[in-house]
Amino acid sequence: MKKNIFYAQSGGVTPVINSTAAGLIDAYKHNKKFFGKMYIGKNGIAGALNEELIDVDKENSKELSKLKHTPGGAFGSCRIKLQDPVKNKKEFTRILNVFKAHNIGYFFYNGGGDSQDTTNKLEKFFKQNSYDVKCIGLPKTIDNDLPITDNCPGYGTVAKYIATSTYEASLDVASMSNSSTKVFLLEVMGRHAGWLAAASGIIKDNNVHAPHIILLPEVLFVRDSFLLKVKKSVKKYGYCVIVASEGIKNSQNKFVSASSSKDSFGHAHLGGVAPKLASYITDKLKFKVHWAVADYLQRSARHIGSKIDVQQAYAVGYESLKIAKKGLSGVMITIKSSHLGKYNWKIKNTKLSKVANKEKQLPMSYISKDGFGITGKCKKYIQNLVEGEDYPPYKNGIPVYAKLKHPLVKKKLKSFK
Amino acid sequence: MKKNIFYAQSGGVTPVINSTAAGLIDAYKHNKKFFGKMYIGKNGIAGALNEELIDVDKENSKELSKLKHTPGGAFGSCRIKLQDPVKNKKEFTRILNVFKAHNIGYFFYNGGGDSQDTTNKLEKFFKQNSYDVKCIGLPKTIDNDLPITDNCPGYGTVAKYIATSTYEASLDVASMSNSSTKVFLLEVMGRHAGWLAAASGIIKDNNVHAPHIILLPEVLFVRDSFLLKVKKSVKKYGYCVIVASEGIKNSQNKFVSASSSKDSFGHAHLGGVAPKLASYITDKLKFKVHWAVADYLQRSARHIGSKIDVQQAYAVGYESLKIAKKGLSGVMITIKSSHLGKYNWKIKNTKLSKVANKEKQLPMSYISKDGFGITGKCKKYIQNLVEGEDYPPYKNGIPVYAKLKHPLVKKKLKSFK
Numbered sequence: 075m076k077k078n079i080f081y082a083q084s085g086g087v088t089p090v091i092n093s094t095a096a097g098l099i100d101a102y103k104h105n106k107k108f109f110g111k112m113y114i115g116k117n118g119i120a121g122a123l124n125e126e127l128i129d130v131d132k133e134n135s136k137e138l139s140k141l142k143h144t145p146g147g148a149f150g151s152c153r154i155k156l157q158d159p160v161k162n163k164k165e166f167t168r169i170l171n172v173f174k175a176h177n178i179g180y181f182f183y184n185g186g187g188d189s190q191d192t193t194n195k196l197e198k199f200f201k202q203n204s205y206d207v208k209c210i211g212l213p214k215t216i217d218n219d220l221p222i223t224d225n226c227p228g229y230g231t232v233a234k235y236i237a238t239s240t241y242e243a244s245l246d247v248a249s250m251s252n253s254s255t256k257v258f259l260l261e262v263m264g265r266h267a268g269w270l271a272a273a274s275g276i277i278k279d280n281n282v283h284a285p286h287i288i289l290l291p292e293v294l295f296v297r298d299s300f301l302l303k304v305k306k307s308v309k310k311y312g313y314c315v316i317v318a319s320e321g322i323k324n325s326q327n328k329f330v331s332a333s334s335s336k337d338s339f340g341h342a343h344l345g346g347v348a349p350k351l352a353s354y355i356t357d358k359l360k361f362k363v364h365w366a367v368a369d370y371l372q373r374s375a376r377h378i379g380s381k382i383d384v385q386q387a388y389a390v391g392y393e394s395l396k397i398a399k400k401g402l403s404g405v406m407i408t409i410k411s412s413h414l415g416k417y418n419w420k421i422k423n424t425k426l427s428k429v430a431n432k433e434k435q436l437p438m439s440y441i442s443k444d445g446f447g448i449t450g451k452c453k454k455y456i457q458n459l460v461e462g463e464d465y466p467p468y469k470n471g472i473p474v475y476a477k478l479k480h481p482l483v484k485k486k487l488k489s490f491k
Numbered sequence: 492m493k494k495n496i497f498y499a500q501s502g503g504v505t506p507v508i509n510s511t512a513a514g515l516i517d518a519y520k521h522n523k524k525f526f527g528k529m530y531i532g533k534n535g536i537a538g539a540l541n542e543e544l545i546d547v548d549k550e551n552s553k554e555l556s557k558l559k560h561t562p563g564g565a566f567g568s569c570r571i572k573l574q575d576p577v578k579n580k581k582e583f584t585r586i587l588n589v590f591k592a593h594n595i596g597y598f599f600y601n602g603g604g605d606s607q608d609t610t611n612k613l614e615k616f617f618k619q620n621s622y623d624v625k626c627i628g629l630p631k632t633i634d635n636d637l638p639i640t641d642n643c644p645g646y647g648t649v650a651k652y653i654a655t656s657t658y659e660a661s662l663d664v665a666s667m668s669n670s671s672t673k674v675f676l677l678e679v680m681g682r683h684a685g686w687l688a689a690a691s692g693i694i695k696d697n698n699v700h701a702p703h704i705i706l707l708p709e710v711l712f713v714r715d716s717f718l719l720k721v722k723k724s725v726k727k728y729g730y731c732v733i734v735a736s737e738g739i740k741n742s743q744n745k746f747v748s749a750s751s752s753k754d755s756f757g758h759a760h761l762g763g764v765a766p767k768l769a770s771y772i773t774d775k776l777k778f779k780v781h782w783a784v785a786d787y788l789q790r791s792a793r794h795i796g797s798k799i800d801v802q803q804a805y806a807v808g809y810e811s812l813k814i815a816k817k818g819l820s821g822v823m824i825t826i827k828s829s830h831l832g833k834y835n836w837k838i839k840n841t842k843l844s845k846v847a848n849k850e851k852q853l854p855m856s857y858i859s860k861d862g863f864g865i866t867g868k869c870k871k872y873i874q875n876l877v878e879g880e881d882y883p884p885y886k887n888g889i890p891v892y893a894k895l896k897h898p899l900v901k902k903k904l905k906s907f908k
Contacts, residue, residue, distance in 0.1 A: 087666050089659075117669040146662030153671040237889050242506075242791035245563030245892060249504050252534040254570040258787055276887075281894040348784070349763055367765070369783035370675055374659035377795055380888065460888030470693075471797065471877030472654050475662060477698040 076108065077179020079395075082115035082122065083214075084185030084192075087147040088228025089235075089376040090387035091214050092476070094184055095148065096141040097391025098212075099130055108399060110177060116480055117150035119183070119192070122169045125485045127176060132481035140476035142388060143466040145376035148478055156192055159199050166199045168490050173200075173207060175486040180208045180398050184391075186215035186226075190406050191430035197404045208398045211406035211426055212390050216373055218269035221432045222424040223408035227390055230383025230459035233273035235375035236262055236317070237460060239368070240274040244284030244315045247364065251313035256361040257304060258315050261348035262368050265321035267435045268292050270372070274317040275448035276456050284315035286446075289351075291321035292436050293445040295330050300351075301358050303446055308361060318347050377473055381462025386419065393421040417458040493525065494596020496812075499532035499539065501602030501609075504564040505633050505645025506652075506793040507804035509893070511601055512565065513558040514808025515629075516547055525816060527594060533897055534567035536600070536609070539586045542902045544593060549898035557893035559805060560883040562793035565895055573609055576616050583616045585907050590617075590624060592903040597625050597815050601808075603632040603643075607823050608847035614821045625815045628823035628843055629807055633790055635686035638849045639841040640825035644807055647800025647876035650690035652792035653679055653734070654877060656785070657691040661701030661732045664781065668730035673778040674721060675732050678765035679785050682738035684852045685709050687789070691734040692865035693873050701732035703863075706768075708738035709853050710862040712747050717768075718775050720863055725778060735764050794890055798879025803836065810838040834875040 081098055083091055095114070102112045114128040115121025121128070128149055130138070141148055159166040173181070183193040190211045197209035213220050218229035240260060247258040264270045268290030275288055286307035289295060307314035322330050331347040348365040355363050390407045397405065404426050411419035440452035448456075466473040498515055500508055512531070519529045531545040532538025538545070545566055547555070558565055576583040590598070600610040607628045614626035630637050635646035657677060664675040681687045685707030692705055703724040706712060724731035739747050748764040765782040772780050807824045814822065821843050828836035857869035865873075883890040 083666070087663055117666075120669060144662065145659045147666030148662075149666075150669055151666045152669055153667070234888055238794050239788050239792075241889060241892065242562045242793060243787040245561065245565075246504055246787045246791040249500070249564030249566075249568045250570070252537060252567055252569055260788070277889055346763075346766055346782075349766065364786050365763075365784065366786035366788045367782065367784045368788065369781050370660040370663045371656050371677070371783050371785065371788070374663040375656075376659060377655050457887050462888070463882070463885055465880070465882070468880055470874050471651055471879070472658060472694055475658065 075177065076110035078110040078177050079112040079180040079182065080115065080122065080127070080173065080178045081112065081182040082118045082184065083147040083149055083151045084118045084183060084189040085151060085153060086373065087151050088214055088216050089145040089231045089374055089379060090228050090384055091184060092141045092144045092146070092148045093384050093387035094212055094214060094227060094391035097388040098182060098395060099138060099141070101392045101395035102130070105395060105399065109180070113176065113483060114149045116482065118152035118154070119156065120152045120154055122172050123165060123490050125172050125487055125490070127483040128480050129483050133478055137476045137478055140474060142384065143376060143379065143464070144476040145374040148476055149480065155188060159195060166196065169196065170200065170203055170205060171487060174205060176483065178207060182210050182212055182394055184212040184214050186217065187220060187429070187431055187433060190220070190426055194404065194426035194430045197426065208401065208403040210394050210398055210403065212394055213406060213408065216270065217264060217267055219267040219433045219435070220429055221434045222429050224411045224419070225409055225459055227383060227387035229269060230380035231378070232270060232372050232375065233456055234380045234460040235372050235378050236270055236273045236368070237276050238378060240285055240315065240317055241277040241282070243366070247313050247315060254362055255364050256308050256313050257355055257363040259348050259352055259363060259365040260317045260368060261320055261346065261366070262317060262372060264291060264319035266291055266433055268319050269436060271317050271319040272436055272440065272448050272452055273456050276453050276460070283311050285317045286311065286314045287316040288447055289316065289318040289322045290436060290441065291319050291323065292441060295322040295324050297354060301354060304355055305359055316351065318351060320347050322347060376466060379464035380460045381464040382459060384464040389421050397423055411458070413454065413458065492594065493527035495527040495594050496529040496597045496599065497532065497539065497544070497590065497595045498529065498599040499535045499601065500564040500566055500568045501535045501600060501606040502568060502570060503790065504568050505631055506562040506648045506791055506796060507645050507801055508601060508631050509558045509561045509565045510801050510804035511629055511631065511644060511808035514805040515599060515812060516555060516558070518809045518812035519547070522812060522816065526597070530593065530900060531566045533899065535569035535571070536573065537569045537571055539589050540582060540907050542589050542904055544900040545897050546900050550895055554893045554895055557891060559801065560793060560796065560881070561893040562791040565893055566897065572605060576612060583613065586613065587617065587620055587622060588904060591622060593900065595624060599627050599629055599811055601629040601631050603634070604637060604846070604848055604850060607637070607843055611821065611843035611847045614843065625818065625820040627811050627815055627820070629811055630823060630825070633687065634681060634684055636684040636850045636852070637846055638851045639846050641828045641836070642826055642876055644800060644804035646686060647797035648795070649687060649789050649792065650873055651797045651877040652789050652795050653687055653690045653785070654693050655795060657702055657732065657734055658694040658699070660783070664730050664732060671779055672781050673725050673730050674772055674780040676765050676769055676780060676782040677734045677785065678737055678763065678783070679734060679789060681708060681736040683708055683850055685736050686853060688734050688736040689853055689857065689865045689869055690873050693870050693877070700728050702734045703728065703731045704733040705864055706733065706735040706739045707853060707858065708736050708740065709858060712739045712741050714771060718771060721772055722776055733768065735768060737764050739764060793883060796881035797877045798881040799876060801881040806838050814840055828875070830871065830875065
């Protein structure tokens, strides 16, 4: 009897995670002789726990065809960290039972570092319980911080968005700076690694001076050196553009954004490194500052998709089924590229144990000497990943994105918990 | 002797103000038999005061050809409000002298309400001093708040950006809402009029529930009704997407963003209605909230240009020269459209005195009964303005924007002040 497939999306979504889903679904449709049904967890691994399995064959095929250019997690994602099976087997046993009940023989988990760790643990657990499931991790994170793989699907598109937005906003502030705003500040994601903030650096050339300052979590934030650099930039260029990672820390190893400020009602303000840095500049340098916080806008910016990123995300999904078909398990799909001459890349794989719970920060060779910018090597690396434009179709002036119905498979077990 | 042209950009820039400049420059190049030279004020009207006149013929023509798709104000803008000539003639006299010295016979001022008022006053001043200058106002404002004209160049592109970004972020939060973030909040520009926030409403249809709440400056902000609506949306849909105008006010007629909050160093926080609203939700409803502030990103988002907006902005520039050639003066260019059946539009003009210092807010018929959304009439109006995509060219993964040199004409007068 043919075994069924179970796929789930996990953690913070990306603008191209659905492209990976599309690749896997297409591969499944081309390999129906070999595989049984394909199920997708509703809201990620929660779908396995709750036995909420979306039946791909029952989704509208026209809507499924839009997946490749649809941002967000079309099947729902989750931020559930499963309990360690050594301490408490309940959740792992439940997943095993659901998989057995639905004849699942292939598990694809699409996520970042935590999810790769979960896939690794599940693989071992299934083995210990003598249940054969091929477990494959699919990389996904806009943070680009997974090891072994040369880059992560999702990063290229968000990098393209950040670089483009920084370029555009820098033209805006440059035109206002003579009599009004002198500083523009953009806060981007990146709690531990500065890959996203670094992406803004690729716009810099002989004619474009922005961004004048990039603040990376890899570099200690020192308020006085920062303010001095802002002052110098305004003096030299008439304005200053700053791109800051949300995760920058000061010498007490505290997040700069971790403000204890209260508003007039006594409510605590939620973080935001941009307003904090803006207040430093306004107080000390008296410049007019504009600030933006990209937040989800960056993470879902599929309208400015990087062609290479979309291709890689799709290939990660498509090729992973081939790898499962070969019988491999306990691996994560990786992208291996050659940066010699023309950029090219291949889909490979690595052992899950090598990637689980490891974070790849910007290497020192990618950060400029003064800590406020990126090197040529870093620029080249990022440029390769933002190359080409992949636009969604539009109707009535807005993008056409997939609208799925999530038809569920009939439950066979009692509800969990 | 042929008279020269003087053009200047004024106030907050838009993603398509350079498209208007491109239209005017092209018209000038096609009418060299009739007009003398074309000069552009460096940093807006400051260029006239400081006698810093950019010589268009000396700009690199390849770079000029990129103007139509370049955001920001390519020649520099300014936020200088000229002194009232009734109280103090100094500035107006200076402009008159500069215009005389450089044989200016045509003045095109590209701006919002304040700038139309300035153009109107200058026109009268030149007449009183028996100096013949045709004065023409070119509309520009992302706020879409100029009267008489059916819409303002700049609005369509930013509306497209806001609608698309809200749609994308809503897919993101929808996929996270099961176990994590329940509310996404986007702050957009609009201090007195809610046209920009309203634009997010066009994504709503039978399948798209977002945005659940639009906060407009035209509607009084009541914290309790707002929180109740958030709670209901989360209950019904699992999540809530909010788009807020920066200019919303409470019952004391105070800006909600005008926080008196201080951070841990005792520094005042700069405004930002998004973090404020987020803190209300976190405190009272305990939902996890993500918030974004679009700020300059929206105002410069040329990468997602509305085709109709770019065409109109260009036509405003191009047609204005024809109108000047006919000898008209003291007018502002307008867009007059028919919304019966297929959308079509024409360039017209109106007396400057009719538009100066007037603001057009959202009419009541455009706002839904509960005050948290837009009507079908409003949706239709906005859809017409975001229609079609006008993308810039890209190189190495980022847009190719104009890089001008600003070659100045030789000064003939002593420096001012």
